[in-house]
Amino acid sequence: MAEKKTYEPLDELLESTGMKYSAIAEKSNIDKSYLYRLRKKPSKLDGELILRQLVLIKISFLIFHIFLQRKLTNCNKKLARKEFINERIN
Numbered sequence: 047m048a049e050k051k052t053y054e055p056l057d058e059l060l061e062s063t064g065m066k067y068s069a070i071a072e073k074s075n076i077d078k079s080y081l082y083r084l085r086k087k088p089s090k091l092d093g094e095l096i097l098r099q100l101v102l103i104k105i106s107f108l109i110f111h112i113f114l115q116r117k118l119t120n121c122n123k124k125l126a127r128k129e130f131i132n133e134r135i136n
Contacts, residue, residue, distance in 0.1 A: 073102075
């Protein structure tokens with residue numbers, strides 16, 4: 047049986063996202079060939095790329111946080127209106 051050329055735990059993690067490798071590379075703002083080299087030898091990951099990824103993660107988290115806050119605010123407004131209407135009816 048042929049030996050796998052890439053680091054299996056990293057491949058499993060990447061595959062668990064449900065995204066294709068090309069999409070992961072694009073979202074990570076790196077070249078597909080660089081992603082492949084990282085999959086072969088993750089220790090080649092340089093500090094600059096790590097920082098760039100952390101910034102992207104932080105931005106993504108902030109966007110998600112803002113989105114979630116807006117959804118919760120809308121839900122709270124709808125709930126308050128329902129309670130107000132129920133109080134008027136009863």
